[in-house]
Amino acid sequence: MGDNKIIGKVPFMMVLFFLVLSCFPATVQPSINTAVQLMAGFGPSIVLPLTGNVYPRGYFELSLRIGNPPKSFTFEIDTGSDLTWVQCDADCEGCSLPKHELYKPGKAYVPFDDPLCAEIGNPGSDDPKKICSFNVTYVDGSTSGYLVRDIFTLRPDKGSTSGSSTLTFGCGNKIQSYTGEPLETAGILGLSKSVVSIPSQLRAVRETQNVIGHCLSGKSGGFLFIGNDPVPSSGVTWVPMLKKKQYYASGPADLFFDGTDIKLSHVLFDSGSTYTLFPSTIYGAILSLLSKDLIGKKLVQVPFEQDGTLPVCWRGIEPFKSQSDVKRYFKTFTLRFTKDAGLQLPPETYLVISEHGNACLGILNGTVYGVEYNLLGAISMLDKMLIYDNEKGRIGWTSGDCFPPISRTEPFSAML
Ligand SMILES: *[C@@H]1O[C@H](CO)[C@@H](O)[C@H](O)[C@H]1NC(C)=O
Ligand SMILES: *[C@@H]1O[C@H](CO)[C@@H](O)[C@H](O)[C@H]1NC(C)=O
Numbered sequence: 001m002g003d004n005k006i007i008g009k010v011p012f013m014m015v016l017f018f019l020v021l022s023c024f025p026a027t028v029q030p031s032i033n034t035a036v037q038l039m040a041g042f043g044p045s046i047v048l049p050l051t052g053n054v055y056p057r058g059y060f061e062l063s064l065r066i067g068n069p070p071k072s073f074t075f076e077i078d079t080g081s082d083l084t085w086v087q088c089d090a091d092c093e094g095c096s097l098p099k100h101e102l103y104k105p106g107k108a109y110v111p112f113d114d115p116l117c118a119e120i121g122n123p124g125s126d127d128p129k130k131i132c133s134f135n136v137t138y139v140d141g142s143t144s145g146y147l148v149r150d151i152f153t154l155r156p157d158k159g160s161t162s163g164s165s166t167l168t169f170g171c172g173n174k175i176q177s178y179t180g181e182p183l184e185t186a187g188i189l190g191l192s193k194s195v196v197s198i199p200s201q202l203r204a205v206r207e208t209q210n211v212i213g214h215c216l217s218g219k220s221g222g223f224l225f226i227g228n229d230p231v232p233s234s235g236v237t238w239v240p241m242l243k244k245k246q247y248y249a250s251g252p253a254d255l256f257f258d259g260t261d262i263k264l265s266h267v268l269f270d271s272g273s274t275y276t277l278f279p280s281t282i283y284g285a286i287l288s289l290l291s292k293d294l295i296g297k298k299l300v301q302v303p304f305e306q307d308g309t310l311p312v313c314w315r316g317i318e319p320f321k322s323q324s325d326v327k328r329y330f331k332t333f334t335l336r337f338t339k340d341a342g343l344q345l346p347p348e349t350y351l352v353i354s355e356h357g358n359a360c361l362g363i364l365n366g367t368v369y370g371v372e373y374n375l376l377g378a379i380s381m382l383d384k385m386l387i388y389d390n391e392k393g394r395i396g397w398t399s400g401d402c403f404p405p406i407s408r409t410e411p412f413s414a415m416l
Contacts, residue, residue: 043207045227046154049404050077053220054362054379055309055352058274060216061185062224065153066103073103075189077214077224078272079248079388082194083120083136085143085170086187094175096182103186105171110147116168117147119196134170139369140179143188145172152198154207154226167201188272191224193390194246199226200390210390214271217402218323218348218382231387236396239337241388242266248388250395253374255282256334257289264374267335269386269395273377275310276350277366282374286363287312290330297329302358309354312361319357323348326359335376343397349380 052060059076066073066086073086087095089102109131110117117132135144148171155163175183190197191212195204203210208227215222242249248269255262262285264278278286291301299314307313320326330347337343351359362379366372387396 041206042209042227044155045208045225045229046202047223047225047230047404048154050214050216050222050224051220052076054216054218054274054382056355057184059185060214060222060224060271060378062189064189066150067106068151070151070153071103073186075187076183076185076272077189077191078270079191079212079214080268080270080272081136081138081188081190082192082196082246083134083170084167084188084190084198085134085136085145085172087175087183088145088171088173090145090171090173092173092175094177095173096175096184097186101186103171105148106150108149110149110168114147114168116196119194120147136170139371140181141175141177141183143170143172143176144174145170147171154202165202165205165207167198168196169198191271191388192247193388202226203390211387212390213385213387214381215385215400215402216271216378216382222402223404228389228391230385231389231396232385232398236385236387236398237341237343238389238394238396239341241390241393241395243393248395250337252337254336255286256336257286258293258331260289262286262289264335266374267337268373268375269381269388270375271378271381271386273375274379275362275364276377276380277364277369277371277375279372279374280365280367283363283365283367287361290361293331294329299329299359307354307356307358307360309352309356309358310360310362311364313354313356313358314360315358320353320359321357323351323353326351326353330359343380345380349382352379 048062050060050062061074061076063072063074086103087097089099089104092102095102111130112132114132120134132147134147135142147168149166149168151164152167153164191199194200199210199212202208211228211231212226213230214224239250242251249266251266253264253267255264262282298317302313302315304311326347330351333345335343335345350362352362354360366375383402384397385400389396
């Protein structure tokens, strides 16, 4: 018990600048694919299978191959992070992987006058080698190191020469966990809209369009994609993405529950946070609505010491075995952004069943973690395809079973 992370990689509100790259090197890969992206001069979309779950793991991960010869590393996916980094074999303090599994940096350091270095907010360095160092801070830890460049094999099926891109990322050699729990993956995959994020870097070399999406299965696993091809041409609910923010956020929304309406300012979409967080007053309002609705339903709230999974848990007459047992007692929330754009949050997107068979609330009091904004975490994105379309400045979703597109028939099968 207790090895699930209460909260994943919530980004601190770093003030970063958005660098607009106005010209792109013409390195379009020839491809056998007929997908839509090619017509616009982009390579085919990249689709990567995920493993992991909200509970008990607390995160979703994928494997990427780096270097030549390529070596596999696991990354926790994080739409709330800018920089991708990997545990690095460079006098590492706090690395959780055995030495032979660490990334071995070559000599491809990034100098601190590199444009991408300015983007990670590096104030400069006394280092005589003038390499670019970084320090990223999360709610549950921090990592520092220096930037390097290496080859990522993103389309393994395309062989060794095509389907790979040279990307800039962090060699993390000082890793601190505030919770004391070691990082289980080799690194974090930064998927934000910052120019240092992997999708932005791929866009800069015209490898893929800057559109990402994920489908996180409530049963475990799912897939992540980079590029526009897997986005369905209909049936997607879209809301505008706030332009000025570094992170993925919508405008104001209303949270409806059982006829009551709670007003929210913007909402952040952060797959790197396991649970959903609201500031204290909103969290309090949600908790009282739920408690009121449970009156007379034979559920009792158990003290934290008795379950230990999450701050608020309810016990039924019998231990809960599946989400369908829970569904009878809990109603669906609706997050309404506009008249036509609503995101349904059924019980399985805000409750987990603990190992003790209690229903535990996956909505947390953000104020406890210093998070004073509304943040939709992975739990509330389960069994939907979430799309972050940086080309058109919008966020979308549609329901889905989260089987990777490769196992489907057309049009998805042509995309890998
Ligand atoms: C990163 O910076 C923060 C704030 O200055 C500091 O507390 C933390 O120890 C640094 N992290 C690492 C791993 O050096
Ligand atoms: C949320 O956390 C803050 C800080 O710990 C606390 O003061 C507040 O009472 C909590 N709110 C609720 C509704 O529990």
